[in-house]
Amino acid sequence: MTHEPPLLQVRDLKVDFAGVPAVRGVSFDLAPGEVLGIVGESGSGKSVTSLAVLGLLPSAARASGSVRLGGTELLGAPESLLDGVRGARVSMVFQDPLSAFTPVYRVGEQIAEAVRAHQDVSREKAARRAVELLDLVGIPEPRRRASAFPHEFSGGMRQRAMIAMAVANDPEVILADEPTTALDVTIQAQVLDVLRTAQRATGAAMVLVSHDLGVIAGSADRVAVMYAGRVVETAPAGELFARPRMPYTLGLIGAVPRLDGPRGRLTPVPGGPPSPEALPPGCPFAPRCPLAAPECESAEPGPSAWTSPSGDHRAACVRVARVSGRTPGEIFVDGDAAAPAGTEAEAGRQEEAGTLAEAPQGSPAPVVLRVRDLTKTFPLYKGSVFRRRTGSVYAVDGVDLEVRAGQTLGLVGESGSGKSTTLYEILGLRPPENGTIELLGQSVADLDRAATRRLRSGVQIVFQDPMASLDPRMPVSDLVAEPLRAQGAAPSRIAARVPELLSLVGLSPDRDADRFPHEFSGGQRQRIGIARALSVNPDLLVLDEPVSALDVSVQAGVLNLLQDLRHRLNLAYLFVSHDLSVVRHVADRVSVMYLGATVEAGPVDEVFERPRHPYTQALLSAVPIPDPVRERARERVLLPGDPPSPTERPTGCRFRSRCPLYATLPSPDRERCETVRPRVGPGSPAACHFPRVREVVGGGER
Numbered sequence: 001m002t003h004e005p006p007l008l009q010v011r012d013l014k015v016d017f018a019g020v021p022a023v024r025g026v027s028f029d030l031a032p033g034e035v036l037g038i039v040g041e042s043g044s045g046k047s048v049t050s051l052a053v054l055g056l057l058p059s060a061a062r063a064s065g066s067v068r069l070g071g072t073e074l075l076g077a078p079e080s081l082l083d084g085v086r087g088a089r090v091s092m093v094f095q096d097p098l099s100a101f102t103p104v105y106r107v108g109e110q111i112a113e114a115v116r117a118h119q120d121v122s123r124e125k126a127a128r129r130a131v132e133l134l135d136l137v138g139i140p141e142p143r144r145r146a147s148a149f150p151h152e153f154s155g156g157m158r159q160r161a162m163i164a165m166a167v168a169n170d171p172e173v174i175l176a177d178e179p180t181t182a183l184d185v186t187i188q189a190q191v192l193d194v195l196r197t198a199q200r201a202t203g204a205a206m207v208l209v210s211h212d213l214g215v216i217a218g219s220a221d222r223v224a225v226m227y228a229g230r231v232v233e234t235a236p237a238g239e240l241f242a243r244p245r246m247p248y249t250l251g252l253i254g255a256v257p258r259l260d261g262p263r264g265r266l267t268p269v270p271g272g273p274p275s276p277e278a279l280p281p282g283c284p285f286a287p288r289c290p291l292a293a294p295e296c297e298s299a300e301p302g303p304s305a306w307t308s309p310s311g312d313h314r315a316a317c318v319r320v321a322r323v324s325g326r327t328p329g330e331i332f333v334d335g336d337a338a339a340p341a342g343t344e345a346e347a348g349r350q351e352e353a354g355t356l357a358e359a360p361q362g363s364p365a366p367v368v369l370r371v372r373d374l375t376k377t378f379p380l381y382k383g384s385v386f387r388r389r390t391g392s393v394y395a396v397d398g399v400d401l402e403v404r405a406g407q408t409l410g411l412v413g414e415s416g417s418g419k420s421t422t423l424y425e426i427l428g429l430r431p432p433e434n435g436t437i438e439l440l441g442q443s444v445a446d447l448d449r450a451a452t453r454r455l456r457s458g459v460q461i462v463f464q465d466p467m468a469s470l471d472p473r474m475p476v477s478d479l480v481a482e483p484l485r486a487q488g489a490a491p492s493r494i495a496a497r498v499p500e501l502l503s504l505v506g507l508s509p510d511r512d513a514d515r516f517p518h519e520f521s522g523g524q525r526q527r528i529g530i531a532r533a534l535s536v537n538p539d540l541l542v543l544d545e546p547v548s549a550l551d552v553s554v555q556a557g558v559l560n561l562l563q564d565l566r567h568r569l570n571l572a573y574l575f576v577s578h579d580l581s582v583v584r585h586v587a588d589r590v591s592v593m594y595l596g597a598t599v600e601a602g603p604v605d606e607v608f609e610r611p612r613h614p615y616t617q618a619l620l621s622a623v624p625i626p627d628p629v630r631e632r633a634r635e636r637v638l639l640p641g642d643p644p645s646p647t648e649r650p651t652g653c654r655f656r657s658r659c660p661l662y663a664t665l666p667s668p669d670r671e672r673c674e675t676v677r678p679r680v681g682p683g684s685p686a687a688c689h690f691p692r693v694r695e696v697v698g699g700g701e702r
Contacts, residue, residue, distance in 0.1 A: 007034075010028050012025050014064045015062070025065075040211075041227070042211070043273055044273065047209060051177075054092060110165065114165050137164045159183065174206045179210075185619060223237050233314065233317075239313055252553060265563070271288040370438040375432065376396040376421055394595075395418050399422050399597060401422075403574055405572050408586055410576075412593070416595075418597075423542055459542060462541065467525055476515055547582060590608070611694060611695075652673050653678055656670075672689055
């Protein structure tokens with residue numbers, strides 16, 4: 001624990017919107033050079049707290065309490081004082097850099113403007129400083145990039161440019177509000193590395209707001225856990241992750257799928273956060289807490305209700321003695337499960353599916369989906385009146401997949417790698433541009449209209465955003481029944497099937513059938529989407545980022561449900577996700593894509609524990625582990641830059657421009673990488689001419 005006087009002091013901060021409390025009495029200190037991580041579910045008040053520090057709340061908000069920066073009170077201070085603090089002494093890295101930059105000004109001009117707002121320098125000197133800052137945060141060709149507009153930067157480059165602007169005036173405090181949300185894992189690793197570099201270069205303290213416990217474990221010195229607008233636990237990062245004292249904190253840690261953890265069931269936190277408009281009496285977590293006692297419901301405990309011998313660890317809980325030394329699974333019981341065996345829902349699938357016969361015992365399961373050398377290009381045109389084709393986008397350029405009955409194939413890769421296009425080609429049930437697609441033993445190139453209609457029920461999709469995929473005007477019963485009606489099912493069958501499906505996914509047929517999508521939480525809406533997809537008894541379920549929009553506690557329950565359904569109904573899953581920890585938890589096999597092609601494939605344990613392709617190694621090394629000791633001891637494989645443009649089709653290995661191995665090879669080997677395209681095939685699980693096993697989760701190379 002540092003003994004330096006606090007640089008930033010927040011005391012009893014309260015924020016409400018039209019009388020509805022969003023932050024309820026938050027207090028913390030921030031020492032010079034310290035990193036404070038703030039975590040919690042959506043709506044816990046994390047972002048509102050950081051915005052209140054700089055006086056950036058909307059006009060409808062009302063804030064009280066105290067925010068002191070080195071003795072200067074910021075809360076309620078006049079704009080003239082705050083204008084001198086913002087960007088100079090306290091700066092902010094926003095979650096969405098595209099909306100934070102002005103689109104009509106060049107990036108270098110905006111950074112230079114931030115310099116001149118607080119320093120008496122010429123335009124020329126400010127412009128040179130902008131280039132230096134872009135170079136500091138790792139922007140390639142910083143002088144040329146300074147003349148570009150924000151939309152010409154990738155997401156990761158925009159976030160790095162935002163960090164450059166934030167440190168332009170050597171601030172004392174950096175507020176980083178979800179700085180890596182929506183970024184690919186490799187770009188996230190780059191941004192976090194840049195953020196740490198910038199913090200060291202300026203000596204600034206930092207408040208890092210994130211929903212990702214792994215990010216917090218790797219970066220924070222201390223952690224504050226927020227729930228229902230309050231800090232419910234705070235401790236040094238190592239102690240909090242090793243010995244959490246608040247049941248909510250223990251539940252969050254237990255709900256996170258880990259890259260280095262067991263592949264058993266996750267431990268979801270039951271229920272959801274309370275509405276700020278209707279907080280329960282006493283402890284707001286009591287309705288979700290298995291350890292709640294009568295005293296928990298009578299009065300809300302303060303943050304100093306329990307203190308460790310060192311004085312650094314505080315928890316707002318009267319039941320800390322019951323938490324000490326116990327695992328999440330010992331406290332939280334997973335009440336979500338698929339319908340018990342023998343239900344009519346299960347029988348209906350076994351009777352009606354009938355597409356695949358069960359494999360004889362000991363033989364491989366039948367293939368549900370086989371894709372070979374799939375290619376899909378999109379034309380590029382120029383001109384508005386006289387359009388002419390000027391090139392192609394090689395969205396998919398050599399994808400191989402195989403999914404068997406009862407198994408899950410995880411499909412991973414950065415944004416732009418071709419995952420979504422691959423899904424659309426499979427679901428389109430039309431002849432591919434090149435290559436083959438076989439679904440349930442039939443080539444899609446040979447289907448007529450009637451065969452296409454029959455086969456369509458064999459494959460269904462669960463979308464990333466359940467709210468966008470459900471018609472808000474239809475009640476749940478009609479949403480679930482719609483695919484059955486499209487298949488011409490009898491009304492009596494539909495009436496019997498809908499309640500079975502709702503029960504199967506953990507919803508109540510009596511309470512939920514007549515409600516509309518907006519009346520459900522995000523996790524419940526995703527369960528409705530799953531029920532809808534299962535209604536026509538598919539053999540293959542395509543899951544397109546099905547849990548990426550969910551809080552970690554809700555995500556755990558949905559993942560457990562999917563695992564239950566797969567085993568119960570012998571479903572096959574094609575599971576697309578950018579979260580490799582989730583893929584390791586749910587998948588039997590994994591296929592890694594880069595720039596439209598498969599670069600490595602195999603059993604998930606083999607690929608994750610012994611990756612051979614440098615790209616797979618970089619992906620795995622960038623996934624944060626929610627354990628400060630392990631996370632900070634790991635070796636990172638940071639990839640330079642962003643993936644090449646898909647409008648170019650390079651010869652040889654398409655990964656060589658970012659490959660850390662390529663630069664170390666002798667000239668003849670580099671020439672082979674430049675001219676001969678490596679492929680995944682029998683006896684070659686990685687598309688690399690010189691594969692080397694590198695255990696990036698545990699460390700080591702062979």
